[in-house]
Amino acid sequence: MSAAETDVGLLRGIGLVLARELRLGFRRPDQLLQPLVFFLIVTTLFPLALSPLTSLLRAMAPGVLWVAALLSSLLSMETLFKADADDGTLEQLALSSQPLGAIVVAKTIAHWLVSGAALVAMSPLVATALSVPPRALPTMLASLALGTLTLSWLGAIGAGLTVGLRRGGVLLSLIVLPLAMPLLIFGASATDRAIGGENPAGALYFLAALCVFTTSLGPLAASAALRITLE
Amino acid sequence: MHEPAVGLTAEKIHVWRGDRHVLRGVSFAARPGCLLHVHGPNGTGKTTLLRVLCGLLRPESGVVRWGGDPIETIRSEYQRAMTYASHEAALKGDLTALENLRYAVGLKRRVPDAQLRTTLERTGVGLCADLPARVLSAGQRRRVAMARVLAMRSTLWLLDEPYTNLDAKGGDLLTALLDEHVGAGGIALVVAHHALPLTGAVDRLELAA
Numbered sequence: 001m002s003a004a005e006t007d008v009g010l011l012r013g014i015g016l017v018l019a020r021e022l023r024l025g026f027r028r029p030d031q032l033l034q035p036l037v038f039f040l041i042v043t044t045l046f047p048l049a050l051s052p053l054t055s056l057l058r059a060m061a062p063g064v065l066w067v068a069a070l071l072s073s074l075l076s077m078e079t080l081f082k083a084d085a086d087d088g089t090l091e092q093l094a095l096s097s098q099p100l101g102a103i104v105v106a107k108t109i110a111h112w113l114v115s116g117a118a119l120v121a122m123s124p125l126v127a128t129a130l131s132v133p134p135r136a137l138p139t140m141l142a143s144l145a146l147g148t149l150t151l152s153w154l155g156a157i158g159a160g161l162t163v164g165l166r167r168g169g170v171l172l173s174l175i176v177l178p179l180a181m182p183l184l185i186f187g188a189s190a191t192d193r194a195i196g197g198e199n200p201a202g203a204l205y206f207l208a209a210l211c212v213f214t215t216s217l218g219p220l221a222a223s224a225a226l227r228i229t230l231e
Numbered sequence: 232m233h234e235p236a237v238g239l240t241a242e243k244i245h246v247w248r249g250d251r252h253v254l255r256g257v258s259f260a261a262r263p264g265c266l267l268h269v270h271g272p273n274g275t276g277k278t279t280l281l282r283v284l285c286g287l288l289r290p291e292s293g294v295v296r297w298g299g300d301p302i303e304t305i306r307s308e309y310q311r312a313m314t315y316a317s318h319e320a321a322l323k324g325d326l327t328a329l330e331n332l333r334y335a336v337g338l339k340r341r342v343p344d345a346q347l348r349t350t351l352e353r354t355g356v357g358l359c360a361d362l363p364a365r366v367l368s369a370g371q372r373r374r375v376a377m378a379r380v381l382a383m384r385s386t387l388w389l390l391d392e393p394y395t396n397l398d399a400k401g402g403d404l405l406t407a408l409l410d411e412h413v414g415a416g417g418i419a420l421v422v423a424h425h426a427l428p429l430t431g432a433v434d435r436l437e438l439a440a
Binding site (some may be wrong): 006007012013016017018019021023024027028084087088091092093094095096097098099147230231 | 251288307335
C-alpha cells in the first residue's frame, strides 16, 4: 500500500501544510491586514492623546510599540486553529499520518510569517513616527522578531486549548497575556536601552532564550492541547 | 483473537459522553473484503463509534485493533492505511477543489495533480476542479470529499453518512465505488440510514438506543 516512492516525509509534510496555510492566508488579505492596521492605529493614538513632544515620544516609544504588538498579535491568534476546526479540516490534518506536532509547527510558522513577520517589517515606520532614533532600529527589529515568534508559540498553545469553545477569544487572551509579560519586560527594555545608547545585549539574550524555550516546547504542548480538544 | 489477525476489530468498546453511556460494549470484526453497514436511530453513537475507530476519540474501555495491534501503538501506520470522511465534507472554502485534494491527500502519499484531476472527473466534479469549494453545492462538495477518499488509496474506509446530499446518480456512483473497493480486498465501514444496494455481502452492525 505505502510504497517507498509515494511515502511523504516529515519535511515534505511540513512544507505542504506551510504552503496550504500561506495560500489560505493570501486568499483572505483582509484578515492579514486587520492586525497590522490595528497596530498602526493604536500606536498613532498615543501621541494624539498625550503630547507630541519628541522627548516624551522617545521615552514611551518602547512601551507603546510592545503593548501594541502584543495586542495586535492577540487579534490573529484565535483563528490559528479555529477556522480548520470549524470546517472539519483539522480532523483531516490530525488523521493525515503526519505527526500532529509537525502540523502544529507548520501552522505556527505560517501564522508568524503572515502576522508577526509582517508586523516586524512595518515597525520601522511606526518607530520613526514615534521619533525613535535610527541607531535603535536594529535592536528594535531583532527584539520584535524574537518576541512575535515567541508570541506565536504561546498563541498556538492557547489556541489549541480554546479551539473547542464557542467564545474562546477572551479566554485565549487571559491565558496568553500573563505568559507574555516577560516578553514585554525584556522587549521594551532592550528597545529602551538601544534608544538611550546603552548595550541592549542582556535583554536580547533573554528574549532569545524565551524564543528557544517556546519553540522547543510549543509544538509538544500545542499538539497535546489539540488532541484533547479534538476528542 | 484466535483467528489470524487481519483487518479491523473492535472489542467491547465503551464510551461515556458526560453521564450518557453512548457505546455499550460494541464488538465486531471486519476482514478484508468486508463492508460493515453501521445502522441505528439518531443519537445511538454511530458517529462516536467512527471517531473511536479512527483514533480521534479514546474509548473509556475496550480496544480497537488493526492487523492485531492496538491502533494507539501503530498510529502512523494505521493512519496511512485508513481514511475517515466525516458527515461534513471538510473542505476549505477558500481553496479550489483541486487544492483541497492536493493538501489533504498529499500529506498521505505523493500524488501528481493530474491524478487528482482524474479522480475528480471520476466522481463527476472534474469541471469544478478549479473553483473555490465555497461556491460548490452541498452535493458537489460531497463528491469532492468522495474523490478525496478515493485518492487516498487506503485499505480501510470509515464513511459517516456518505450518501447525504447526493442525487440518485451520485448514490449509484458511491455504491459502485464501494463495491469496487470491497471487491479488491478493501474494508469499508459505512454509516447510512437506508439499505446499501451492494452486489457483494454487507454485514450489519446495529446500534440500539
